[in-house]
Structures are given as structure tokens and as C-alpha cells.
Amino acid sequence: MNNRVRELRTLLGWSQAELGEKLDVSRQTVNAIETGKYDPSLPLAFKIAALFETSIETIFTPGEQE
Secondary structure, eight states: OOOOOOHHHHHHTOHHHHHHHHHHOHHHHHHHTTTSSSSOOOOHHHHHHHHSSHHHHHHHHOOOOO
């Protein structure tokens, strides 16, 4: 799955650790999501979308990691 988590996080000036704190996950989990090594659960995906005030479809798209 492709995602825009890193792009959105950097636009807001947040570190991976800061995003992890806001999502109640580790910095390592944020890194794994950003690099495509881990696809978040549906509840976590909704939490990410809510935090960035956008839809899941705007952040996550099907397909191989580029």
C-alpha cells in the first residue's frame, strides 16, 4: 500500500516521534508505516486520517510501495 504519511507529517513540521505520540504508537511504527513495511490496522488508519483532517483514501492508496 502506498501512503502520504511522511509527506503530511513533514508539512506540519512533526517528527516521527511526535506523530507517534499523537497516535499512541511508537516512532518505529510510524517509520514502518511511512516506508511501507507495515500497513496500519483500520482503526489506526482512521485515527491517522482524523489527525490529518482528511479521508483515508487521500492518505492510503492500493498498490506496491514506490
